Amino acid sequence: MELIKIALASLASLAALFILTKLMGNRQMSQLTMFDYINGITIGSIAAEMATSLEDDILKPLIAMVIYAVVVVLISVTSSKCAVIRRFFGGRSLIIMSNGKIYRNNLKKAKLDLNEFLIQCRVNGYFDLDEIEAAVFESNGRISFLPKSAKRPVRPEDVHLFPNKAVYFVTIISDGEVLLKNLHAAGKNEVWLQKELKRLGYGKYSDVFYAASDGIGLIAYGYDETENKNDLFQ
Secondary structure (H helix, E strand, O other), rough: HHHHHHEEEHHHHHHHHHHHHHHHOOOOHHHHHHHHHHHHHHHOOOOOOOHHOOOOOHHHHHHHHHHHHHHHHHHHHHHHHHHHHHHHOOOOEEEEEEEOEEEEHHHOOOOHHHHHHHHHHOOOOOOOHHEEEEEEEOOOOOEEEEEOOOOOOOHHHHHHOOOOOOOEEEEEEOOOOEEEEHHHHHOHHHHHHHHHHHHHHOHHHHHHEEEEEEEEEOOEEOOOOOOOOOOOOO
């Protein structure tokens, strides 16, 4: 009976965590502020306690989780309307480097030392600090870099080129199955799809592992059951 209670409590805590996370928004998972981090740890701890508790009363930890989630939502709403509250909970950006100068005091405020800053520079592809026009420590803990004009990648307008508008590819076939809704959304039909697959050398849908279209052409990849044993990335 105790194992059954733990299983049911675990499922209940998992469902509660999922619902509360959806209510709080995906930012909880991708861009943690200090408040989000503390709140996430607390709710997770309560959920774990709720799942492993052998007591019959699981309502108390559930109420605590809901209260934490409600507080997060309220703070999120008020932060979007008040800059002071937003800066208090979310922090503010700090200019670490600009015009060839590294600001030591801002490094201290960001809790970074010079070595950590240099590591972040190299991770972002800057082995030469002279290539950086400015570096900004963001409130989510990441560093944004602005390269110098002479060092940044060439853009089409720099050489007076005006390419066509970028489009995204829509998945048409996934694991041998045709996604008819996506096919019609791309403005195509099965007759066109069969012609394109024949042109690419595929006789039937089940031979295609993945296919996608940009509304004009089709790209397709078949199955390959062989194992690639080359340790290129180890």
